[in-house]
Amino acid sequence: xxxxxxxxxxxxxxxxxxxxxxxxxxxxxxxxxxxxxxxxxxxxxxxxxxxxxxxxxxxxxxxxxxxxxxxxxxxxxxxxxxxxxxxxxxxxxxxxxxxxxxxxxxxxxxxxxxxxxxxxxxxxxxxxxxxxxxxxxxxxxxxxxxxxxxxxxxxxxxxxxxxxxxxxxxxxxxxxxxxxxxxxxxxxxxxxxxxxxxx
Numbered sequence: 001x002x003x004x005x006x007x008x009x010x011x012x013x014x015x016x017x018x019x020x021x022x023x024x025x026x027x028x029x030x031x032x033x034x035x036x037x038x039x040x041x042x043x044x045x046x047x048x049x050x051x052x053x054x055x056x057x058x059x060x061x062x063x064x065x066x067x068x069x070x071x072x073x074x075x076x077x078x079x080x081x082x083x084x085x086x087x088x089x090x091x092x093x094x095x096x097x098x099x100x101x102x103x104x105x106x107x108x109x110x111x112x113x114x115x116x117x118x119x120x121x122x123x124x125x126x127x128x129x130x131x132x133x134x135x136x137x138x139x140x141x142x143x144x145x146x147x148x149x150x151x152x153x154x155x156x157x158x159x160x161x162x163x164x165x166x167x168x169x170x171x172x173x174x175x176x177x178x179x180x181x182x183x184x185x186x187x188x189x190x191x192x193x194x195x196x197x198x199x
Contacts, residue, residue, distance in 0.1 A: 002131045013102035014132025017087045018140035022165035024183045026074040029090035030139035033066040034132045045127035046141040058142045061135045069097035070143050079187045088113040108133045
């Protein structure tokens with residue numbers, strides 16, 4: 001069972017992102033404030049939960065959360081500011097939209113660009129330790145997957161409905177055959193032989 005809070009007396013928002021290692025599509029982040037007495041044995045890091053369970057958990061989180069929000073940074077912005085900064089920006093955009101102002105941010109990972117006026121704690125593998133971070137990981141992942149399914153209809157040969165933009169063999173073979181789309185991250189190493197790839 002994951003921990004319900006880091007500091008009992010503070011309003012905490014868990015923050016996590018999805019899509020950092022992808023070759024295509026935006027990076028998504030979520031911020032979630034859960035009630036202090038919230039419990040859910042199924043809630044865990046989104047990578048440890050099946051797609052079907054993630055969809056069920058998303059509905060539950062959205063119903064039970066005191067506040068939640070999702071922030072997005074698209075592939076063009078990622079190419080301009082790099083993926084690390086884009087991940088921080090996506091989290092900031094999620095925090096900006098929260099209808100309740102948190103007093104502490106619980107950030108999954110070991111680095112974060114401080115959000116103005118709200119202190120934060122970076123927690124390595126936090127999505128497997130704290131419910132609010134796990135909830136954020138579920139929202140970021142499900143919202144991003146939903147978007148990738150949508151753009152898959154436009155470019156089905158990249159197999160985004162299955163790989164969600166990650167660098168699978170099928171995805172890379174499609175890049176070799178069809179080139180890049182407006183959704184690809186041009187600054188990423190799209191192909192192992194990219195040094196000679198003309199994009």
